[in-house]
Amino acid sequence: xxxxxxxxxxxxxxxxxxxxxxxxxxxxxxxxxxxxxxxxxxxxxxxxxxxxxxxxxxxxxxxxxxxxxxxxxxxxxxxxxxxxxxxxxxxxxxxxxxxxxxxxxxxxxxxxxxxxxxxxxxxxxxxxxxxxxxxxxxxxxxxxxxxxxxxxxxxxxxxxxxxxxxxxxxxxxxxxxxxxxxxxxxxxxxxxxxxxxxxxxxxxxxxxxxxxxxxxxxxxxxxxxxxxxxxxxxxxxxxxxxxxxxxxxxxxxxxxxxxxxxxxxxxxxxxxxxxxxxxxxxxxxxxxxxxxxxxxxxxxxxxxxxxxxxxxxxxxxxxxxxxxxxxxxxxxxxxxxxxxxxxxxxxxxxxxxxxxxxxxxxxxxxxxxxxxxxxxxxxxxxxxxxxxxxxxxxxxxxxxxxxxxxxxxxxxxxxxxxxxxxxxxxxxxxxxxxxxxxxxxxxxxxxxxxxxxxxxxxxxxxxxxxxxxxxxxxxxxxxxxxxxxxxxxxxxxxxxxxxxxxxxxxxxxxxxxxxxxxxxxxxxxxxxxxxxxxxxxxxxxxxxxxxxxxxxxxxxxxxxxxxxxxxxxxxxxxxxxxxxxxxxxxxxxxxxxxxxxxxxxxxxxxxxxxxxxxxxxxxxxxxxxxxxxxxxxxxxxxxxxxxxxxxxxxxxxxxxxxxxxxxxxxxxxxxxxxxxxxxxxxxxxxxxxxxxxxxxxxxxxxxxxxxxxxxxxxxxxxxxxxxxxxxxxxxxxxxxxxxxxxxxxxxxxxxxxxxxxxxxxxxxxxxxxxxxxxxxxxxxxxxxxxxxxxxxxxxxxxxxxxxxxxxxxxxxxxxxxxxxxxxxxxxxxxxxxxxxxxxxxxxxxxxxxxxxxxxxxxxxxxxxxxxxxxxxxxxxxxxxxxxxxxxxxxxxxxxxxxxxxxxxxxxxxxxxxxxxxxxxxxxxxxxxxxxxxxxxxxxxxxxxxxxxxxxxxxxxxxxxxxxxxxx
Numbered sequence: 001x002x003x004x005x006x007x008x009x010x011x012x013x014x015x016x017x018x019x020x021x022x023x024x025x026x027x028x029x030x031x032x033x034x035x036x037x038x039x040x041x042x043x044x045x046x047x048x049x050x051x052x053x054x055x056x057x058x059x060x061x062x063x064x065x066x067x068x069x070x071x072x073x074x075x076x077x078x079x080x081x082x083x084x085x086x087x088x089x090x091x092x093x094x095x096x097x098x099x100x101x102x103x104x105x106x107x108x109x110x111x112x113x114x115x116x117x118x119x120x121x122x123x124x125x126x127x128x129x130x131x132x133x134x135x136x137x138x139x140x141x142x143x144x145x146x147x148x149x150x151x152x153x154x155x156x157x158x159x160x161x162x163x164x165x166x167x168x169x170x171x172x173x174x175x176x177x178x179x180x181x182x183x184x185x186x187x188x189x190x191x192x193x194x195x196x197x198x199x200x201x202x203x204x205x206x207x208x209x210x211x212x213x214x215x216x217x218x219x220x221x222x223x224x225x226x227x228x229x230x231x232x233x234x235x236x237x238x239x240x241x242x243x244x245x246x247x248x249x250x251x252x253x254x255x256x257x258x259x260x261x262x263x264x265x266x267x268x269x270x271x272x273x274x275x276x277x278x279x280x281x282x283x284x285x286x287x288x289x290x291x292x293x294x295x296x297x298x299x300x301x302x303x304x305x306x307x308x309x310x311x312x313x314x315x316x317x318x319x320x321x322x323x324x325x326x327x328x329x330x331x332x333x334x335x336x337x338x339x340x341x342x343x344x345x346x347x348x349x350x351x352x353x354x355x356x357x358x359x360x361x362x363x364x365x366x367x368x369x370x371x372x373x374x375x376x377x378x379x380x381x382x383x384x385x386x387x388x389x390x391x392x393x394x395x396x397x398x399x400x401x402x403x404x405x406x407x408x409x410x411x412x413x414x415x416x417x418x419x420x421x422x423x424x425x426x427x428x429x430x431x432x433x434x435x436x437x438x439x440x441x442x443x444x445x446x447x448x449x450x451x452x453x454x455x456x457x458x459x460x461x462x463x464x465x466x467x468x469x470x471x472x473x474x475x476x477x478x479x480x481x482x483x484x485x486x487x488x489x490x491x492x493x494x495x496x497x498x499x500x501x502x503x504x505x506x507x508x509x510x511x512x513x514x515x516x517x518x519x520x521x522x523x524x525x526x527x528x529x530x531x532x533x534x535x536x537x538x539x540x541x542x543x544x545x546x547x548x549x550x551x552x553x554x555x556x557x558x559x560x561x562x563x564x565x566x567x568x569x570x571x572x573x574x575x576x577x578x579x580x581x582x583x584x585x586x587x588x589x590x591x592x593x594x595x596x597x598x599x600x601x602x603x604x605x606x607x608x609x610x611x612x613x614x615x616x617x618x619x620x621x622x623x624x625x626x627x628x629x630x631x632x633x634x635x636x637x638x639x640x641x642x643x644x645x646x647x648x649x650x651x652x653x654x655x656x657x658x659x660x661x662x663x664x665x666x667x668x669x670x671x672x673x674x675x676x677x678x679x680x681x682x683x684x685x686x687x688x689x690x691x692x693x694x695x696x697x698x699x700x701x702x703x704x705x706x707x708x709x710x711x712x713x714x715x716x717x718x719x720x721x722x723x724x725x726x727x728x729x730x731x732x733x734x735x736x737x738x739x740x741x742x743x744x745x746x747x748x749x750x751x752x753x754x755x756x757x758x759x760x761x762x763x764x765x766x767x768x769x770x771x772x773x774x775x776x777x778x779x780x781x782x783x784x785x786x787x788x789x790x791x792x793x794x795x796x797x798x799x800x801x802x803x804x805x806x807x808x809x810x811x812x813x814x815x816x817x818x819x820x821x822x823x824x825x826x827x828x829x830x831x832x833x834x835x836x837x838x839x840x841x842x843x844x845x846x847x848x849x850x851x852x853x854x855x856x857x858x859x860x861x862x863x864x865x866x867x868x869x870x871x872x873x874x875x876x877x878x879x880x881x882x883x884x885x886x887x888x889x890x891x892x893x894x895x896x897x898x899x900x901x902x903x904x905x906x907x908x909x910x911x912x913x914x915x916x917x918x919x920x921x922x923x924x925x926x927x928x929x930x931x932x933x934x935x936x937x938x939x940x941x942x943x944x945x946x947x948x949x950x951x952x953x954x955x956x957x958x959x960x961x962x963x964x965x966x967x
């Protein structure tokens with residue numbers, strides 16, 4: 001392809017995309033491709049670190065991409081080839097060949113194609129880029145071959161000049177020797193002067209000889225024998241080689257020879273044995289010395305493969321001349337030339353041409369194929385019938401199109417075309433070869449196998465179809481934004497997700513306003529951060545939308561990637577959108593279920609851990625899957641119980657009884673309870689009585705899916721029951737004694753007190769009848785006696801009431817009208833109420849009937865009312881409020897007064913028998929004791945709130961259900 005026809009505009013934009021987004025990735029791919037293709041140039045970078053290799057490679061990649069971007073790719077090729085030709089590269093120009101370039105081209109082409117799907121989904125544009133890549137590298141290949149040919153010609157010319165110069169020096173030395181001999185013949189009488197002159201000339205010649213040796217481009221060496229006077233030539237070849245290796249040493253060599261074998265200086269080689277310097281890499285342990293001896297000690301152009309001192313394999317071209325005297329080899333001279341680069345170039349070229357998708361062949365002007373590499377295109381060339389290595393275009397009958405195209409090139413036309421051979425496609429480039437006069441001397445054809453490219457084009461079409469089907473199956477929306485301030489490119493699905501019709505226009509404002517208000521700020525922040533390049537990953541956000549037209553609430557997920565220009569400016573934002581409403585609903589349902597399960601589990605753990613009992617759940621196969629914390633008392637060292645069997649926990653020796661009851665609970669599907677004596681002294685269980693209950697867990701189908709096991713330590717309960725039984729017996733005896741005492745005291749004291757009262761009254765009457773005047777003092781004594789007798793009678797009456805309660809002298813319990821009894825009691829003490837000028841406030845209209853003893857209830861009301869009247873405050877009018885309320889378990893009767901009150905710490909003493917906190921009023925200290933005794937015996941309770949100087953509140957709690965009174 002001509003230079004002016006090489007258009008790379010699409011490739012320039014593609015190169016800019018790679019440079020700005022994937023420079024490091026391209027560099028890494030370049031290094032991997034070099035390793036995979038075994039690029040020979042890598043040998044020049046063996047001593048570099050991985051980071052140094054990366055930086056060097058990246059520098060070349062930057063230059064490579066910038067040439068495309070700036071439109072100087074072709075100039076870059078020419079400049080690079082000129083540097084190669086002028087030996088200005090960092091590596092010797094002889095170390096670079098078209099093979100290296102072909103391998104590099106193969107790697108870079110594959111890397112360029114690798115990033116193409118990331119740049120565009122447009123098939124036409126992708127094919128244009130692929131075509132420009134192929135055109136560019138076709139042009140480069142042709143130019144590389146031209147420059148390589150020039151370089152090889154220059155190298156051959158340079159080496160010929162070096163040999164010519166060496167030959168001229170030798171010729172000059174020989175001419176001087178001839179002149180010297182002529183001088184000897186002419187000057188016999190001045191022999192001494194002639195000898196000195198001759199010696200000087202010899203020394204000068206020797207210096208020139210040494211200079212020639214050291215400046216020679218070939219290695220030169222001389223081998224002498226140490227320890228023997230020679231090697232007999234009639235010995236077997238193997239024996240001669242053995243002696244040569246054992247006694248041969250290098251007496252002389254030049255620098256080139258030393259470096260060729262991996263040594264920096266001649267001194268490292270001199271006086272060293274042959275076997276220490278030369279190490280052959282082929283199968284023969286003695287290399288070419290076998291041929292040297294068999295050739296009569298004169299070996300020419302023998303190739304050897306040797307390993308130098310640095311461990312590097314080198315190809316060497318050898319010439320050896322042996323010196324034989326008296327039937328013995330006494331020394332040997334040799335020259336060596338390092339042909340490693342030529343060999344490697346030859347091998348690489350052969351490898352690349354035969355294995356790479358490229359075929360090179362050339363024609364002479366007669367139309368004969370004179371060079372062909374690659375077996376794909378023309379397999380007949382190497383094995384033609386005449387064996388001449390040439391084949392005429394006329395013989396390529398099976399390739400008429402190829403033959404006709406080659407003839408056009410021989411006529412001076414350069415062109416390229418696509419040809420089809422079998423199942424392969426080739427892009428063939430034909431160019432005429434011209435001499436310096438511009439006359440056509442032949443033609444060259446480079447055919448590039450583009451079968452893979454054709455296949456890729458086909459796969460791109462198939463991939464596009466698969467992508468479209470995948471998007472439809474996943475219900476994905478596609479969007480592409482090149483201008484954030486302009487109109488967005490949204491497909492129909494993306495618009496549907498926002499409740500928009502397919503013809504609706506979308507811009508950034510429409511997009512943001514369609515987002516649920518609470519989600520709008522964080523979505524906007526995420527997008528702007530992505531566009532600024534602050535996010536390491538591509539954008540991936542979930543948010544809610546309210547449909548513009550259908551007003552439906554949806555959950556949407558968008559994922560996208562931003563592409564940036566050189567200065568970090570975004571130029572494209574592409575991605576997908578997806579309706580995830582159903583997923584969110586399912587997630588919320590699962591979360592709700594998980595929360596409920598977690599809450600239930602927490603409550604279960606809280607409840608079971610709070611119960612002072614062993615609680616566990618056991619599967620039908622007798623494995624524990626749940627235990628509460630109480631089990632830590634049995635296993636305090638953190639042993640794992642979950643997953644263990646019953647026998648593992650209780651011990652094999654005890655498992656029989658547990659298994660029997662466990663199986664019975666499952667079989668009969670009912671609770672089974674049994675007692676077990678636990679002995680585990682090391683954790684504090686010594687003859688502990690454990691009551692175990694197995695509770696089967698039965699599903700809706702009647703199948704037992706597990707068993708709840710509860711173990712309660714009843715050791716203390718049994719001990720308490722025994723102690724309680726003993727104390728009850730003692731208490732019964734004490735109560736009986738107390739009852740007898742109270743009854744006896746109240747009964748026996750009643751008659752004497754009555755007699756005393758009668759005798760005092762009779763005495764006073766007798767004295768009055770006798771006209772005996774009583775003194776004031778006597779009247780006071782009589783009055784005091786009567787008061788004492790009265791108080792005594794009240795006390796006896798109170799004792800009698802206590803006795804009745806103690807002996808269960810209680811009327812039958814019945815439902816009583818609370819309001820009626822309170823009003824009756826209030827009426828019975830009306831005089832006391834008036835005397836105290838007290839106000840009684842009743843709030844008992846909603847009070848229900850109470851199941852209670854009528855007389856006991858009246859006693860409670862009477863004592864609380866009279867108590868409030870007795871201990872009223874003289875500083876204010878007495879006010880007593882009676883209120884009734886009801887809760888689930890109790891009917892509550894509240895007596896509130898504004899009397900004297902009491903100190904908080906003394907309120908517990910008011911319910912003790914004969915305890916009084918105020919002495920300025922009459923009383924026995926029995927009333928409140930009787931109230932508490934009645935309430936306690938009925939199963940209720942009494943509470944007091946009080947504050948000294950403000951009053952008190954008594955609350956009486958009557959059980960809502962009938963309760964049998966007991967001591």
